[in-house]
């Protein structure tokens with residue numbers, strides 16, 4: 001492992017600077033394990049690129065440039081065997097605005113937008129924000145704790161008004177890396193019903209299982225690519241979410257035009273430093289990413305081992321992401337707890353409530369932190385679950 005800030009065991013005092021994750025519990029002894037950012041410093045190669053750009057001094061309006069576009073094109077081929085063209089890429093200041101733009105771009109007022117729950121909360125809000133109707137079906141957890149599609153419920157949730165399928169892969173919060181067969185089934189449904197696919201793949205660099213690979217749904221074949229808006233960003237993998245830089249890959253010219261049209265006058269350019277960081281991350285961030293994945297894999301194992309002692313809950317360890325998804329329904333009902341977040345808060349650990357994800361009784365735990373903090377946090381969770 002490299003020296004200095006790249007040591008994932010190093011505890012950096014995040015209370016020393018403003019920040020969403022830690023400021024929520026200011027002045028209280030609560031370990032924040034909620035919002036999806038990690039407590040690690042960004043890679044040196046990314047920080048260096050930002051420093052170099054800052055040293056130039058002039059920070060004028062800047063569009064994406066050829067070497068940045070090439071870094072993304074090269075990364076798609078290197079990481080997923082997916083050949084894309086620079087002209088397919090639409091730059092964005094964030095994924096959530098892109099989810100909303102997709103809803104706005106596809107269909108008309110009142111048309112249906114499907115997504116599978118539980119799901120990252122902005123998926124649930126984007127349709128109504130844009131005068132579309134949310135249609136949803138639940139993923140199902142098997143006996144083995146693995147979450148799978150319920151194909152019958154998925155199709156039953158749709159109707160003739162459905163225009164858009166919002167996919168999250170790898171999935172937040174259940175941590176699945178959908179396999180080829182599952183993605184082919186999604187694609188088949190969307191082709192048969194003539195739906196556009198908006199695939200949020202923000203967590204694609206965080207596959208933890210050694211025998212699993214991320215497959216962009218658009219990489220299945222050309223006809224699937226032609227109906228797909230793939231959303232990606234360096235923000236989760238290299239821990240730079242506040243740099244606000246993301247991109248959509250839209251191979252079909254007409255779909256790209258509709259997407260750009262829906263952005264007009266509303267969605268600004270991404271931040272210059274975000275663009276600089278994106279180029280550095282995709283071009284030079286791979287060694288750091290590999291070390292990170294090893295560290296997170298070990299953290300995941302610790303979460304599994306420690307929480308196995310809490311018989312009242314069922315823990316889903318993710319195939320990708322640094323987020324564990326806990327079914328606390330039995331625990332909450334046996335103990336008469338209706339505010340799980342408040343309960344964990346009072347035991348000194350800050351987690352995300354499943355209600356926002358469309359799943360009351362569940363909680364999400366962020367294990368993207370140093371081992372020392374993780375052990376403390378898990379210890380407190382176990383006390384809360386006693």
Ligand SMILES: Cc1ncc(COP(=O)(O)O)c(C=O)c1O
Nearest residue numbers: 036094095096097120172200202
């Ligand atoms: C699935 C998913 N999409 C999007 C985002 C947020 O993206 P952005 O900050 O670029 O809007 C997150 C953050 O946790 C996420 O998990």
